[in-house]
Amino acid sequence: AQKVTQAQTEISVVEKEDVTLDCVYETRDTTYYLFWYKQPPSGELVFLIRRNSFDEQNEISGRYSWNFQKSTSSFNFTITASQVVDSAVYFCALSEAGRGSTLGRLYFGRGTQLTVWP
């Protein structure tokens, strides 16, 4: 069965601190996709990154970086030099290939509320 665990419910940091959000997943499929989404108070889920199971390269995008490790089934997200605008709920999600090349359902973790204080 598919499952995503975000053990950290809430994290508080002071601006400019680095923060890592943990994500552990379970799946029996050999082909799957991992995502991170950001949900500000407005409610809309904002896509941050997608990772394919066959691509274990870590990725950096500005202050964001992601560490994908299949050996530990983890896909952690680090924000460097955090800012107040980073305050939001962050969700990790898992999906497997659907019919044809259509992306299947997303399985979400419960989310981590990140608060960055000035």
Add this chain to the structure above:
Amino acid sequence: ETGVTQSPTHLIKTRGQQVTLRCSSQSGHNTVSWYQQALGQGPQFIFQYYREEENGRGNFPPRFSGLQFPNYSSELNVNALELDDSALYLCASSSPGSRLGETQYFGPGTRLLVL
């Protein structure tokens, strides 16, 4: 801005009533997925429509039903509303055939309150 729109933004209903939520997908996307997000929880998959056919369903009762139209917009209908149906309902669109298009892009959601 993802180009995915949802209406209405907020809705208040009473138990037993029926509700219809609407979603317009991003241009060129032919797949729409619906999710329910209860307060403090992650979104839960309701169902997905691909080229006007249901392409998978989560653990939701039959009173949750949907449609997808030829222009790929979609509706979520909930009959016999219950208090536990109070949640944020999110619509996401995606399209096969392109690397970026395989990601689901979400709309702003509809907040439903059932009294």
